[in-house]
Structure formats: C-alpha cells, structure tokens
Amino acid sequence: MAEYVKKCPECGSINLFWNKEKGEVICKDCGLVIEEKMVDFGQEWREFDSEEGDKLRRAGAPMTYTQYDQGLGTEVGKMADLSKLGAKSRNKFFRLRKWQYRISTAIERNLKLALAELKRVASYLKLPRSVEEESARIYTMAVQRGLVRGRSMESVVAGALYAACRRHEVPRTLDELSEASGIEKKEIGRTYRFVTRELGISILPSNPADYIPRFASALKLTAETQSKAIEILERAQREELTSGRGPTGIAAAALYVSALIHGEKRTQREVADVAGVTEVTIRNRYKELLEQLKLEKEIRKAKKKLVAV
DNA sequence: AAGACGAAAGTGGTTGA
C-alpha cells in the first residue's frame, strides 16, 4: 500500500494522525497539518482483486468518480498457467494482455493526470473542497462520455472547475481560471458551455453578490462596506438594473459606491483591477446606480463627513 | 499629478431570420 507521508516534515516525528473524515494528516507531536483535502482524489492504490480492494477502499459511492471501473475490469491471461503454452502463444497472451491493459487504463490514466491538474488549479484558486469534488465529478463524466476527445485535457479541467464554481455559488471569473490554468479565456468558455450542455448541467446565472466578499477582501474593505454593497445590489436587482449586465461589473460598481459612502474610498482603477473589468464599466454601472437608487444624498453626506474629519 | 468622467471606435459573443 502506498503511503502518503511517513514523517512530519517539520519535526521529523513518525507519530502521525490520519483524520480520514476531514481528509487531513496531522502530526501529533507538533500539530502541523501535513496534508489536507486529500481524500477521494487520485487513488493511490490499484485494486488487483476484490479482497485487496475491500481492505483499501475507504469511501463509498463518491469513489465512482475517481475510479472508473470499480474493480470490475478483467485482465487477459491473469490466472492462466502460461508456462504450459508454447513460446508463440505465450507471446500472443502477453500482447493481448498489454493491449487490454492499455485500453482499460487509458481513461484511468487520463483521469489521474487530469485530477492532478484539477487539484493544482483548485488549490491555486483556493477553492473549497466541495467545488473540487464537484468539478472532479463533472470531469469524470466528461471523460466517460468521450467529451475530452479533440480538446485539451487542461481546458476541460478548467471548464469543469468553472462550472463547479458557478454551481456552488463561489464564482471565479474566467480571467482567474485562465490565469490559474494557463488556458485561454475563450477556450475555457467554449469547453465550459460544451460540457455543461452535453452533460445537461443546469447553470444558474451567477449572482453579483457572490463576488462581493472576495473583491472586498482584496480591497481590504470593512464588513460594513461589504454589507452595504450587498444591500445596494439587492436594490439594484429590484430595479432590474442587473439583468443582461456582466455580474462582475455590477459587483464592482456596488462595492465602489459603498466604499465611497463609508469613507473608505478606493479609486475606480483599484476596484476595476480586482474585479477584472475596466474603469469605464464601473463608471457606467455607477452612474446607473446613482440615477436609479438615489444614492447621491448618501454620498454627499459621506463627503461632508470626510471634510469634517 | 492623479483620478474621474465621457465620447467614440473596436471587439467578441449572442440571437434571430
């Protein structure tokens, strides 16, 4: 059986605690979390017979997504007594076995690589485990349906991640996915649309409010500013200012306004950068917000306060 | 000098015939 970690890299202790529920390996001596988010992904053993499988398997249904054949595959000539065969037929058996192995492991190998990539991108983007798992599921389904053919593995991984993010309402922009995966935005969008359509995954349009916390923390804005921004968003939605617009632009504008009101002014440039839109877009949304929601008063008030201080 | 604002032209994607 393969081992994840044998020694704590910090203190060298071999006294490690495997918390399988939480998917963590913790050093009992120094408390260092050596591994986290590790369960279920990229199986680290291979099942050669059911007995071994039973011993090693430590998860139920979800394993289907990281293990394509559930140990149901067979191997050619595994049990045969090859020594009784002539050299010629023995060679034939070996060849068959090789081919069978190749075919049956093609998907598996693809998955292994892809899930490693997926994991890398997910951790780069600091995505929650649920999203990671969801995207693994999506990717596996895509592989099984042969949707990866003709597309690069990486782009499908990125597409699956993007879809999973949307479904879990922790949206990342295409730009961020693109930066993390090194795949072009266009390409990610294309595979994303293709995969979700082929798999019949419903996609709810992303909600601008979902972006607020992340943008706000990138701009180091206070919690009050955040909730004000969300309040503004809600009002904007009631005025139907949000439909048809890019959610990031609206989120950015709302954040910009609420920062102004709370005297935590950020430049349009700064907000635009973290939101991945241009200043112009923020300005347009900002203008609409002011007109429709009558926020001028609040801003003027905030400005007076600023002068007073 | 830097930020905010607005106009105009360009880009990529969606939609509807």
Place this chain on the structure above:
DNA sequence: TCAACAACTTTCGTCTT
C-alpha cells in the same frame, strides 16, 4: 450561416481635486 445587436473594452481628451 450571416447580419444585427448589446455589453464591454480600449483609447484619448477634458475636467476636477
């Protein structure tokens, strides 16, 4: 399949602080 279209971007000049 193609053209019209809306949203967004890029670029640039002007105004404000």
